[in-house]
Amino acid sequence: MVKKADILVRFGARVRELRLQQDYSQEAFAHACELDRTYIGGIERGERNLALRNIERIAEALGVTLAELMKGL
Template sequence: MAKRADILVRFGQRVRELRKEQGYSQENFAYACELDRTYVGGIERGERNLSLRNIERIAETLDISLAKLMEEV
């Protein structure tokens, strides 16, 4: 059985997918979330272990529920 990618990697891929679907550049998305662009880049690469507050910021910026954000993660 193939090992699933680490949850941080899966979450980062999900954020990148949703961000691009909504037409945000990484820089504009980070600004809208009130996060640093390099931090958002780290999230998308699976390098950051986010706090719940930052996960909530991302969901709010994308205008989706936390449950929707976590789908397929």
């Protein structure tokens, strides 16, 4: 049986995927989210267990719904 990657790793990969699709640098994206760049880096590496408010900020900055952000996780 294949073990699924940790939810934090999967979420981080999804954020990175959507960020790159929109041609955001990590720094510009962090600014759009009103979060620190190092925090965004930690999210994308699956190192951060983020608050729901920050998940909402990320979705808003990407212009997607929470459901779209979570798609495929």
